Amino acid sequence: xxxxxxxKASTLPLILASGKIRFTRADLLDDAxxxxxETAHLLPQHYFISSWTNxxxxxxGQWYRYGDLDRGIRISLPSSPFSFNLLxxxxxxxxxxxxxxxxxxxxxxxxxxxxxxYVLMPYSTEMRSDFAGCVExxxxxxxxxxxxxxxxxxxTLIDNxxxxxxxxxxxxxxxxEFRFVLMAYKGPELSGEVSxxxxxxxxxxxxxxxxxxxxxxxxxxxxxxxxxxxxNIFNELVITLGPCISDEDRERVVEAxxxxxxxxxxxxxxxxxxxxxxxxxxx
Numbered sequence: 001x002x003x004x005x006x007x008k009a010s011t012l013p014l015i016l017a018s019g020k021i022r023f024t025r026a027d028l029l030d031d032a033x034x035x036x037x038e039t040a041h042l043l044p045q046h047y048f049i050s051s052w053t054n055x056x057x058x059x060x061g062q063w064y065r066y067g068d069l070d071r072g073i074r075i076s077l078p079s080s081p082f083s084f085n086l087l088x089x090x091x092x093x094x095x096x097x098x099x100x101x102x103x104x105x106x107x108x109x110x111x112x113x114x115x116x117x118y119v120l121m122p123y124s125t126e127m128r129s130d131f132a133g134c135v136e137x138x139x140x141x142x143x144x145x146x147x148x149x150x151x152x153x154x155x156t157l158i159d160n161x162x163x164x165x166x167x168x169x170x171x172x173x174x175x176x177e178f179r180f181v182l183m184a185y186k187g188p189e190l191s192g193e194v195s196x197x198x199x200x201x202x203x204x205x206x207x208x209x210x211x212x213x214x215x216x217x218x219x220x221x222x223x224x225x226x227x228x229x230x231x232n233i234f235n236e237l238v239i240t241l242g243p244c245i246s247d248e249d250r251e252r253v254v255e256a257x258x259x260x261x262x263x264x265x266x267x268x269x270x271x272x273x274x275x276x277x278x279x280x281x282x283x
Contacts, residue, residue: 002238003052003178005075006059006067009242009249012075016234016260020226021081023048023182026165028223033141033169042149042156045219047165048182050227054079054134055176058240058271062175067242070273073253074240079178082107083230084128092200097207099200107131107180108227114199118220119187123161130162132180137173184225186210186218237264243271 015021026035026047035044053062063070087101087110099119106113106122113120124130138144148164150157158164165181188202210218239257241250257264 001054001079002056002076003054003079004056004062005052005077006062006065006072007075008068008072009245009253012073012239012253013256013260015075016256018226019234020228021050021180023050023180023225023227025049025220025223031168031172034167035145035165037142037145037149037164042151042158042217043219046183046185046217048184048225049165050180052178052180053176054178058269059175060271063242063269063271070242070244070271071246071249072242073245074242074269076238076240077229077233078236079132081229081233082131082180082227083109085109087113087122091196092204095201095204097204097211099203110196112228114190114196114203115184115187115222115225116191117187117189117222118184118225119203120225121183121185123158123183127162130160130181132178133162133166135166135168135172135175135177135179136163137168137170139170141167141169180227182225182227184220184222186220234261235263237261239264239266241266241268243269243273 025045026049027044029035029049029051035047037044053059058074063072063074066072067074084105084107086103087106088103090098090100092098101110101122104122104125104127106120106127108120113122136144144167145164148159161183162181166179168177186206188199188206190199190202210216237257239253241253245253254266257266
């Protein structure tokens with residue numbers, strides 16, 4: 001199965017050069033009714049989302065809303081575009097606060113997990129199935145979400161974090177959305193170049209200070225997280241050019257594909273958009 005993402009043409013060279021897909025913090029998404037919860041331990045800001053659609057047929061609404069008013073592109077990739085890694089170990093050792101990983105498969109490496117200002121959380125032992133899936137469209141997202149978490153003064157227990165991140169109002173059902181869901185907590189503001197031990201010690205100190213201030217699981221302040229794609233994924237990449245794409249953007253897309261994804265394919269949109277120029281009337 002292929003999934004599809006409508007976006008501006010200028011986004012493609014950035015994705016191809018970096019080999020990464022951007023996840024957006026949930027409270028910045030366009031549906032104000034999703035992620036309808038806020039507890040002492042769980043916030044919408046803990047979630048980061050990458051939105052796609054599994055509708056193979058081109059959608060005029062997607063082209064207009066997300067595809068730069070029909071002037072952008074549609075990116076098509078296999079539905080499992082990320083590499084899974086086995087995470088195991090405890091860091092830092094001998095500290096009161098830290099992270100323990102017990103042979104957990106996650107769609108990121110340990111180096112990616114320890115971000116600058118955030119720490120990705122493998123929220124499930126079954127992330128191969130929980131990480132990605134179709135959005136559930138419901139009449140009342142707030143009531144529906146209550147079935148997936150239970151909260152007390154001491155903790156919040158979540159039955160399925162991935163599914164909790166895939167609940168939207170029925171008003172958006174025409175999008176046939178397929179999304180990937182990450183969870184992240186606040187982390188040390190350190191680059192990935194530091195050692196795991198140094199990062200772990202900074203993490204321990206940060207959470208010790210948070211606990212002293214009465215904070216639990218603080219949310220990261222970053223707005224976006226970029227997740228690496230699996231190796232050679234661009235060999236399967238298909239780009240559809242928007243029905244109103246400019247000649248300049250068309251050329252940029254072709255140049256980027258030749259440079260970074262020569263095995264990928266480029267197609268023109270099947271949509272036929274009427275000329276939107278102004279009409280002239282004579283009396």
